[in-house]
Amino acid sequence: MEVIAMPVYPSLIRALAEALVDVLWFVEACEDDQMDSDDAVKVLEGVASLVTQLTSDQRIEFIDLIGSMAAEEADPSRREFLEGFPEGFGLIEGDS
Numbered sequence: 114m115e116v117i118a119m120p121v122y123p124s125l126i127r128a129l130a131e132a133l134v135d136v137l138w139f140v141e142a143c144e145d146d147q148m149d150s151d152d153a154v155k156v157l158e159g160v161a162s163l164v165t166q167l168t169s170d171q172r173i174e175f176i177d178l179i180g181s182m183a184a185e186e187a188d189p190s191r192r193e194f195l196e197g198f199p200e201g202f203g204l205i206e207g208d209s
Contacts, residue, residue, distance in 0.1 A: 136156075137160060165204070
């Protein structure tokens with residue numbers, strides 16, 4: 114009997130969201146000797162600019178996906194990053 118391997122991620126969108134979060138979490142946590150701080154800011158601002166251009170439906174889908182990723186995350190610091198992602202990257206407005 115042939116065993117079929119299940120994909121690690123349920124969808125391409127989930128896989129890409131996980132990869133994006135991994136990169137952004139790394140960039141945000143980098144020290145100056147690991148990455149130039151100006152370059153780090155450019156990367157973070159570039160992503161924030163891109164995600165704020167999503168349609169309303171796309172934003173809702175992305176926010177929901179990030180929320181489910183946060184709920185499933187075992188690492189407390191990564192979970193905190195995920196929980197702050199929608200506000201931190203301009204997907205929702207913060208309580209000011």
